[in-house]
Amino acid sequence: MLELHDFKKSYDGRLVLQVPDLALAEGVYWIQGPNGAGKSSLLRAIAGLTPYSGRIVAGGIDARCNKKAYCRIVNWAEAEPVYPGFLTGRDLLQFYLDTKGGSAPATAALLEAFGMNSYLEQNLGTWSSGMTKKLSLVLAFVGNPKWILLDEPLITLDTAAQATCLRLVGEYAATGCSFLLSSHQPLDGAAFAFETLLVCNQTLERQL
Numbered sequence: 264m265l266e267l268h269d270f271k272k273s274y275d276g277r278l279v280l281q282v283p284d285l286a287l288a289e290g291v292y293w294i295q296g297p298n299g300a301g302k303s304s305l306l307r308a309i310a311g312l313t314p315y316s317g318r319i320v321a322g323g324i325d326a327r328c329n330k331k332a333y334c335r336i337v338n339w340a341e342a343e344p345v346y347p348g349f350l351t352g353r354d355l356l357q358f359y360l361d362t363k364g365g366s367a368p369a370t371a372a373l374l375e376a377f378g379m380n381s382y383l384e385q386n387l388g389t390w391s392s393g394m395t396k397k398l399s400l401v402l403a404f405v406g407n408p409k410w411i412l413l414d415e416p417l418i419t420l421d422t423a424a425q426a427t428c429l430r431l432v433g434e435y436a437a438t439g440c441s442f443l444l445s446s447h448q449p450l451d452g453a454a455f456a457f458e459t460l461l462v463c464n465q466t467l468e469r470q471l
């Protein structure tokens with residue numbers, strides 16, 4: 264379960280999004296809304312990366328009270344990832360494995376799925392935007408997450424990688440992992456059931 268209680272996200276006193284009360288059961292959720300509606304801000308808040316008011320609880324763990332445990336079960340990939348160019352992909356992956364845990368075979372399968380082994384040892388400063396995006400997705404799947412937040416997961420990916428991403432979401436969802444996806448692109452080819460959440464008038468609504 265992912266719960267938001269009296270959630271508000273503001274910048275410089277300007278309210279962007281509020282969610283009075285929301286409880287999301289295990290599943291896949293597609294957050295939709297126009298540019299600037301607050302989707303990324305919401306995901307960043309749930310990921311614990313930006314301040315907010317109210318309470319967020321995932322898997323019974325309060326995001327503020329037990330941040331370390333919370334961050335072990337909530338993973339996140341941003342829309343346009345930027346990483347230190349002097350690190351290799353392997354360096355960053357190892358850091359995530361050290362902090363998030365996770366099995367070597369599962370990680371190897373993710374790298375294989377996105378076809379990343381040939382350039383993992385290169386400095387990230389030399390990677391294309393699509394290569395970097397694939398790494399951000401691999402990092403979001405690393406460990407033992409209960410919730411994976413993917414902000415615009417399909418942008419900059421080639422069609423094969425888009426299909427891989429959607430396949431992985433379906434496979435992980437089938438094992439009990441839940442997802443919040445924000446995407447302006449249709450989830451064409453998705454072989455998993457999902458519920459739509461709509462950001463409208465500065466609130467998040469279930470679309471019935």
Ligand SMILES: Nc1ncnc2c1ncn2[C@@H]1O[C@H](COP(=O)(O)OP(=O)(O)OP(=O)(O)O)[C@@H](O)[C@H]1O
Nearest residue numbers: 274275279296297298299300301302303304305447
């Ligand atoms: N760091 C920030 N400082 C001030 N305002 C911000 C900041 N980040 C986002 N905003 C504002 O918050 C609002 C929501 O932005 P956000 O990026 O969350 O929208 P979004 O729904 O993800 O948009 P898009 O679909 O274009 O990616 C926008 O008005 C934006 O200008």
